[in-house]
Amino acid sequence: MTAVITRRMVIKAALIAGGGLAFDISAPVAAAGDGTIINAFVRIAPDNSVSIGASYPEIGQGARTMLPMLIAEEMDLAWSQVRAVPTIADEKAFGQQITGGSETTPTTWLPMRRVGAAVRQQLLAAAAASWGVDVASLTTADGHVSHAASGRRIAYAGLAEAAAKLPAPDEKTIRLKEPAQFRIIGTARAGVDTPAIIAGKPLFGIDVSLPGLAYAAIEMCPAFGGTIASADLSKASAVPGVIATLTLNTGINPGGGDDAVAIVANSWWTANKARETLAIKWNDAAQRAHSTAGYDTAARKLLRQKPQAELVRSGDAAAALAQAARRVEADYHYPFLAHATLEPQNCTARFKDGAIEVWAPTQWPEDGRELVTKALGLPPSAVTIHLVRAGGGFGRRLQNDYMVQVAQIARAVPGVPVKLINSRSDDLRHDYYRPAGWHRLSAGIDAKGRLLALTDHFISFGADGKTLRAAEFNKAEFPLQLLANTDVGQTLMATNVPTGWLRAPTSNAMAFVFQGFLDEVAAAGGRDLPTLMRELLGPARQLPDSDGMPGFNTGRARAVIDKVCAMADWPKTPPGKARGFGFYFSHRGYFAEIVEISLNQGEVIVEKVFVAGDIGSQIINPGNARQQVEGAIIEGLGQAIAGQAIELVDGAVTQANFDTYPLPRIDATPAIIVEFVISDFPPTGLGEPSLPPVIPALANAIHAATGKRLRSLPLNVALAAA
């Protein structure tokens, strides 16, 4: 084995018993600049197939396909040689393992390519040494090294012994390909799990199978934060098939509560049915005072009062508003939303001899490990987490409540593997919700329609001046940085609802508020939104970084706006149709979108959506990229008009299934036209940034069609069409 530690990269090559060559490489995430590393393993088998560890959680965003693509490209492999191997969760072995924030692409783009290039370099050196020729005279393709002058060609696998003896390559000598040389990156590659999915093979967390597997169902307090006053589990314990019943408390939520009753049985159907026999009294009087109707009444009162805290302030907004030729004022609102992953939350665990093994469809395994070690009083090394494909994430699985619950249940039945499954109503009623919010906006424009001042009073959730998760305000919210007079204040209300990140968190709400309102401002000045946007953006330039994220680039914004307008031939509108525009910058991506609708007997039909996006210099997997955009567009439209809103009555969510929490279906799917603006910036992620603009674009299209402004989500289409 050779191990060379350079300042930045650690490369280890070793022979595998039985043949083949193993590389373990640790690569720093240069962009993070904080010592974050990502580790990769590459195993070249004697048959020249190459296994590549795909260490990021897969939730349908394509990471298990993309990471091997990056390595295989620089290794010069044929894609057919590549096997993507799932890994366990282990930060020591794999470095960062989290799927969230559309960060997989920006954090892996260079490190994973460097990994592939380093491996190729070592194989080249091995061939040069074996053949006694200069490295520069060698070429690689399809997992082979060739020497043109002598006509020799050898498979990578044939170089295992020679490569294992060599010192690791000097990092300074590692050269990445030029984009023109790419043969895998930039080509559509089907998901590595697609064949197994189509064949119905077990892949997902809920499919985990272990000898002697038992199943658990869980009863949680309907009102968030309630605790158990008394629980009679005797009838449930007597149900045939039931193995154990227990009460538990995960202690995760700072607000307390988290009490639950679990039933373990030889069938989930049996365990879940046995819940009907439970007699539980909850302490939830304080929690029952919470309701979304109550929040709405309180928020609308607070909107009229002075904000609790100042968030953004520049110039003198009050004076500018007073002098404005015209003022525009409006209140906007959006509801709590659930994630509703189609695979309900579930997790499997086996507790044995003071250690626990967990099979978790999670986006953030290390957070789960921390919670489990704390809840069970175990050292981190006693917790093994297997990463299992998740049936959708959308941010829900960044929370690991199910992991702690199943760990506590498994501890109660040592040696027995237990799979905890949430029913659909458990899943909808015990989520970490996109928080609701209320905004009172004012704008002043001059005689030419130019925006002089903008103010917002944002009613959000939190306590003691601290906003809840995903309830924050981004101080770089567009167009605050571009205006001379701004004033944004915030008032926080208390809630018992656990909140969390939903695909494009905060942006999925703020885009609607600010792009909807700017459409009103543009109209008040007799112009359209793209025209106002171009004026606000001004010349191409990079604004300062904000909260550790790269600053807003006005030129990139302008380019996608121009692009989508050209695609749709804006401002022309086909007869019988109406169009609306929306732009948003989030998760490093720039997206401008135009929604085309028609009205049919009071119903809004979304006919077409034009999308122009800039996510940098390279679309890594174009097929998957298009899918991510199409999915995000349909999801955004669903949030806008399918009727999604989580309602709280007596401290508990009323929605229990897809009849009252509707998801978009195939018959509401418009034509979606997607084009990417290729720019000279590093590639960035695509899970999230295309979603936010479609919501205001639809609201603005409804205004264009009906003259009515819908300022509350979900959009009450009947109101507009009346």
Add this chain to the structure above:
Amino acid sequence: MTVLLNVNGTPRRVAADPAKPLLWVLREDLAMPGTKFGCGAGLCGACTVHADGEAIRSCQTSIADAAGRKITTIEAVAATPAGKRITESWAVLDVPQCGYCQAGQIMAATALLAANPRPDDAAIDAAMAGNICRCATYVRIRAAIKRAAGAGA
């Protein structure tokens, strides 16, 4: 109690409560987890299987009701002529994102194609609107059905 089922052409004797839904018998008793649990109420279509060729929701079908019918699941649907065309088309167009709903989608699409070899958009919408895809792969689902029908690439 024992119930005799016919699953994918094989007789299967199941010792379970006759009221137990076919979904959970497939997943728990017969070790066939390809059929998925989504809502438990017949609202999402993730659990779709065929009974005598007809698309049904296995979460709403007791094994007592399934007995005597020929049940086909995702594990074997590719062996049917329509299922072969649909699954091939699904692979070529790389339809899945997370993939969780796709077994149900494929079962619904296969039943559609077997009954209507040349479905238009309206027929596709009508047959597929009961199947939710949370990732919203609907654009490709539509294209894949048309491709399988030979009506487009």
